[in-house]
Amino acid sequence: MTDARPRKRSLTLKGHQTSVSLEDAFWISFRDIANAQGKAVNALAAEIDAARGLDCGLASAIRVFVLNHYRDAVAIMDQET
Numbered sequence: 001m002t003d004a005r006p007r008k009r010s011l012t013l014k015g016h017q018t019s020v021s022l023e024d025a026f027w028i029s030f031r032d033i034a035n036a037q038g039k040a041v042n043a044l045a046a047e048i049d050a051a052r053g054l055d056c057g058l059a060s061a062i063r064v065f066v067l068n069h070y071r072d073a074v075a076i077m078d079q080e081t
Contacts, residue, residue, distance in 0.1 A: 020059040
């Protein structure tokens with residue numbers, strides 16, 4: 001099982017280094033989604049960063065993005081059956 005404790009992950013947004021604290025499961029899923037979309041992790045993180053509100057941290061926005069991605073996939077599978 002992956003580590004449930006958040007770990008700092010480095011990202012580059014708009015040419016600046018930043019970090020987010022994410023659990024392994026979210027980071028691995030985030031990387032998988034980026035790969036499936038043919039995007040670099042930094043590019044996908046920049047899209048999420050641009051769309052998030054000021055009251056939401058980047059790590060939280062990434063977690064919600066990952067959750068919504070998989071919820072949408074389940075909804076599509078449910079519609080097909």
